[in-house]
Amino acid sequence: MISLRALLLGSLLLSAPLAGRCAVRVKHILPARLGHMTAQAEGGLTVNFVPLPQGSQIMASDGVGVMNLGKVSYAGNANQxxxxxxxxxxxxxxxxxxxxxxxxxxxxxxxxxxxWLAAPVDPYSVYLGDVQLGGNPVSVDSRLPLGVLTPYQLRVRVPVNAPERKANLQTVISMQVIQN
Amino acid sequence: MQHFFPRVPMQRARAVATMAVLAVIAGISLPAHAQASLSLTPAVIMAKGAFGQSLTQKLTINNQTPNIFHFVMMAEDIEVRNGKRVFLPAGEAPNSIAATAVFTPKEIIAPPNTSASVTVTVTIPAGTKIRAIAAVFQATSGINSTKGSVGLVASMGTLLTFNLSSNVAISADPVQVALPTETTNLAFSQILTNTGTEPVIPKGVVAILGSNNKLAGKAAFEVQRLLPGEKLTYHAQFADQLKPGAYHALCTFQYEGKTETTPVDFTVR
Known part of the structure; x- marks a missing residue:
């Protein structure tokens, strides 16, 4: 008569190769699930800063530009x-x-x-459109249309008690575009 | 006598000369930004897969300007909060995809008239609710402003979206109709909300039917991407003129094999 313990041991031994095969099968499935995604890439972006008839001259090529605001003063005359x-x-x-x-x-x-501003411009405040710029990126326009020349007002607010030696503003505005 | 240039038939020579003149004219008429530009390709990468999977893509910046650009690569998660997109630094959002982004190399210098490529690999964390990130070429130089001047520098990013399940759904508000005037076209607008968990790009068309149920005209809605939770207004304009009378319009949006149709009636006087 076969004891229960021997039966259990026998069934374990018989099922061991099966368990091994299962483990192998799992190994095969896992890499497939953790594989690479499929992807479709499209389009491209270019950025241009364009001088406007009513705006300051921009010495520019694509992707960069310099606007000359002149000497910033309460009494001074403005550049064209x-x-x-x-x-x-x-x-x-x-x-x-x-x-x-x-x-x-x-x-x-x-x-x-x-x-955003590349460096602080204390005591000035710089606005692009209605948005005040600081050291961290802020959203200026969440829906700027592609392929359409869009004018933005660049405004520098200067306190009247700003020292004369700081009358020449010097800063860089970084702009980032990402397609929606 | 031996000719330096090979002899060509007169007709072919004329054609070649004409093409050369056209090429010169085309060159002259090209806008300045087409000649010198800083560009990024691709602008968008749409990926499909499952949680735990990874994606590797090549991003290329092409500098056809006289300036040297220095770029630092960075990734940001894009979430929708109160219907609007917000950009979050890598790691700030739970299960951040941007935090998994590996750029090779991490920084690049693009001298004038060259292009430089970066590969980015991201891995989708299990259970993440994020479905879009931006892989950004952050310009750290490119221009030096002088006293009295404001420098402008552009950075550009590639949008990467991820479809990870079949839970795709949008809800559509009623259609608004703006009747034509002497200066404006007949216009349709409809607010769509992405109520699923995956990004969608609904493609919509409005079919205008006359009182006899015959097609009087049609117009396409502009194409816009909707991230999960995002709400946008879609616009379509009908440029032709409709005769006075009653009309029935059907606004239909298709996305991921599904269709959403909204009817609207209007009268042109």
Whole structure:
């Protein structure tokens, strides 16, 4: 008569190769599940800073540009294309810049435009559109249309008590575009 | 006498000359930004797969400007909060995909008239709710501003979206119709919300039927990507003129094999 213990041991021994095969099968499935994704890539982006008739001159090629605002002062005259609005405690130096992302004729698609200052410009405040720029990227336009030249007002707010030696503003605005 | 240039038939020579003139004209008429540009390809990568899988892609920046650019590579998660996209630094969101991004190399210098490529590999964390990231070429130089000037520098990023399940759904608000005026076209607008968990790109068309139920015209809605939770207004304009009368329009959006149709009635006077 076969004891229960011997039966159990026998069944374990018989099932061992089967368990091994199962383990092998799992090994085969796992890499397939953790494999690579399929992907479809499309399009391309270009960024242009474009001088506008009502704005400051931009010495530019694509992707970079320099706007000359001149000497920033309460009493001073503004460069061509630069407006000065005087208030009681501060004054604004403003101009317009055109931003063109993508190629003309790309209708219906858009990008997110973020911007920030490369370095602090204390005591000035810099605005692109209505958005104040700081050291961290902020969203300026969440739906900037592709292929359409879009004007933005660049405004520098200067306190009237800003020291004369800081009258020459010098900064770099970084802009980031990502297709929506 | 031996000719330096090979003899060509007169007709062929004329054709070649004409093509050369056309090429010169085309060159002259090219806008400045087409001649010198900083560009990134691709702009978008749409990936499909499953949690735990990885994706490796090549991103190329092409510098056809006279400036030297220095780029640092970085990844950001894109989430939708209150219907709007927000960009989050890698690792800030739970199960961040951006935190898994590995760039090779991590920084590149693009001298004038060259292109440089970076490969990015991301791995989808199990259970992540994130479905999009940006792989950004962050410009750290490229221009030096002088006193009295503001420098402008562009950084560009590739959008990567991930479809990880079949839970794709959108909900559509009622269609709004703006009747034509002397200066504006007949326009349709409809708000769509992505109520699923995956990104979708609904492609919509409006079919305008007359009172006799015959097709009077059609117009396509603009194509926009909808991330999960995102809500956008889709617009379509009908440029032709409709005769005065009552009309029935059907706005139909197709996405991932599904269809969403909304009817609307209007009268042109």
């Amino acid at each position: 294309g630069v407006q000065i609005q005087r208030h009681a405690r501060n004054f604004d130096v403003a101009t317009e810049v055109g931003i063109l992302v993508g190629k003309q004729g790309m209708i219906g698609q858009s990008v997110t435009l973020k911007a």
